[in-house]
Amino acid sequence: MLISLEEARKIIDINISSKYNYYRYESIYNSVGKIILEDIYAIKSIPEVNLSAMDGFAFKVSDYKKHGKLKIVGKLFPSSKEIPELKEGEAYYVATGAPIPKGADAVVRIEASKVINNELIVGEEVFEGKDIKYAGEDVKEGELIVKKGDVLTPYHLGILTYQGIRKVKIGNIKSCVIASGDEISPFNDPLPELIPDSISPIILSILEKIGKATYYGVVRDEKESIKQKLIEMKESCDIIFFIGGSSVGEKDYVKKLVAELGKLLFEGVSVNIIKRGGVGLLEETPIVSLPGQVVSAVTVFHEHGLHIISRMLDSEIRKFVKVKLGKDMYVEHKMDSTYLFRIENGEAFPLRWGTGLYSELIKADGFGYLSRGKIHKRGEEIEIQKFL
Numbered sequence: 451m452l453i454s455l456e457e458a459r460k461i462i463d464i465n466i467s468s469k470y471n472y473y474r475y476e477s478i479y480n481s482v483g484k485i486i487l488e489d490i491y492a493i494k495s496i497p498e499v500n501l502s503a504m505d506g507f508a509f510k511v512s513d514y515k516k517h518g519k520l521k522i523v524g525k526l527f528p529s530s531k532e533i534p535e536l537k538e539g540e541a542y543y544v545a546t547g548a549p550i551p552k553g554a555d556a557v558v559r560i561e562a563s564k565v566i567n568n569e570l571i572v573g574e575e576v577f578e579g580k581d582i583k584y585a586g587e588d589v590k591e592g593e594l595i596v597k598k599g600d601v602l603t604p605y606h607l608g609i610l611t612y613q614g615i616r617k618v619k620i621g622n623i624k625s626c627v628i629a630s631g632d633e634i635s636p637f638n639d640p641l642p643e644l645i646p647d648s649i650s651p652i653i654l655s656i657l658e659k660i661g662k663a664t665y666y667g668v669v670r671d672e673k674e675s676i677k678q679k680l681i682e683m684k685e686s687c688d689i690i691f692f693i694g695g696s697s698v699g700e701k702d703y704v705k706k707l708v709a710e711l712g713k714l715l716f717e718g719v720s721v722n723i724i725k726r727g728g729v730g731l732l733e734e735t736p737i738v739s740l741p742g743q744v745v746s747a748v749t750v751f752h753e754h755g756l757h758i759i760s761r762m763l764d765s766e767i768r769k770f771v772k773v774k775l776g777k778d779m780y781v782e783h784k785m786d787s788t789y790l791f792r793i794e795n796g797e798a799f800p801l802r803w804g805t806g807l808y809s810e811l812i813k814a815d816g817f818g819y820l821s822r823g824k825i826h827k828r829g830e831e832i833e834i835q836k837f838l
C-alpha cells in the first residue's frame with residue numbers, strides 16, 4: 451500500500467533517531483568533500499592587525515598635507531612584531547603584508563613615491579585608507595566561517611589553517627550499497643559481461659560525504675541470494691541502500707524480505723517517480739529500497755535516505771531552497787509528481803520528466819513536488835531539495 455509523503459516522513463521521524471554517535475573528529479586535511487556537522491566560528495580576525503597591501507610608505511594623510519614631505523624613520527616587514535607609533539612628520543617603509551604603524555592611515559606605493567635625503571615625497575593623490583587592509587576586513591573574530599551541513603572544500607583549508615582549526619566534526623556512518631538485477635554487472639568489474647550497475651556509484655559517492663560507504667556489488671534476482679545478503683549486511687552496516695527490485699514485479703523481492711526478516715515501515719508513497727521507494731528496519735539497521743531507475747533512485751535517496759541519515763546524525767544535512775517556478779505547469783498524472791529542476795536566476799525550470807533519464811539528472815540542481823490536477827503558475831513559490 452502506498453502512503454502519503456507526509457505519513458512517510460512522520461514514520462521516519464518516529465522510528466529513526468540518533469541512538470549512537472555517528473560522528474568523529476577528523477583532520478581537516480582528510481575531510482575535503484565531507485559534510486561538516488558543526489558550525490565553525492572564527493577564533494581570530496583576518497587580518498589580525500592593519501596591514502599594508504603594497505610595498506610602499508605608511509603615513510598619515512593630513513600630516514603629509516601639512517608638511518609636504520615626511521621623514522622616513524623605520525622599516526616594517528610582515529615578520530615585524532613591534533608596531534611603532536607614528537609621530538608627526540614621520541613615515542615608515544612598509545613591505546606588502548607588514549603591519550601599519552599606529553596612527554598611519556594610508557600607504558603610497560614605492561613607484562608613486564620619491565625619496566630624497568631620506569624624506570618621502572608622495573607623487574600621487576592619496577586618500578585615507580589607501581592600500582591598507584584593515585583588521586577584520588576579511589574575517590571578523592566570532593564570524594561563522596563554516597556552516598553545519600556545508601561540504602568542506604579545498605578553499606576552506608586556507609581559512610581553517612589560518613585559524614589554527616585542525617579538526618572538524620564529520621559523519622562516521624558505515625553505509626552499504628547493493629544492487630540487484632539479472633541484467634547488470636558490478637560497476638567496478640573491469641570487463642562487465644552485462645550492463646554495468648550505473649546507480650551505485652552515484653549513491654556511494656554521496657554517502658562518502660558522511661562516512662565510509664561500502665559496495666556489496668550485484669546480487670541476482672533470487673529470493674535466497676538476496677536474503678543471505680541482507681542477513682550479512684545488517685551485521686556490518688549502519689544503513690543499507692538496496693537498489694532495484696523495488697516494484698511489484700515477480701522478481702521484486704526486497705520489500706517482502708525486509709518484512710520477513712525485520713520490519714517494513716512503508717513500501718512506497720503516492721507520489722510519482724519516488725512512489726516505489728520504501729523504508730524498513732532489519733533489527734536496528736535502516737534499509738532503504740531504492741528503485742532501479744536512476745532518477746527515481748536519486749530522488750528517493752534524497753527524500754527518504756537523507757532524511758534517515760539526518761536523523762541518525764542529529765544534524766540536518768538536506769538542503770532545501772524556496773524558489774519561484776519558471777513556467778506554468780500542469781500535472782496530468784494520477785498522483786502528485788516529482789520533477790527535476792534547474793535553478794536559474796532564482797527561478798526553477800522543470801527538466802524532462804521520467805524515472806530513468808541520466809541526461810536530465812546531470813542538468814538538475816534538485817527536485818520538488820507538484821500537485822496533480824492543478825495549474826501551477828509561473829512565479830508560484832515551490833520548495834526544492836537540492837542534490838548533494
Ligand SMILES: Nc1nc2c(c(=O)[nH]1)N[C@H]1C(S)=C(S)[C@@H](COP(=O)(O)O)O[C@H]1N2
Pocket residue numbers: 693694695696697698699702722723724725726740741742743746805
Ligand atoms: N506495474 C508497475 N510497474 C512499475 C511501477 C508500478 O508502480 N507498477 N513503478 C515503476 C517505477 S516508478 C519504477 S522507478 C520502477 C522501479 O523498478 P525496480 O523494480 O527495478 O526498482 O518500476 C516501475 N514499474
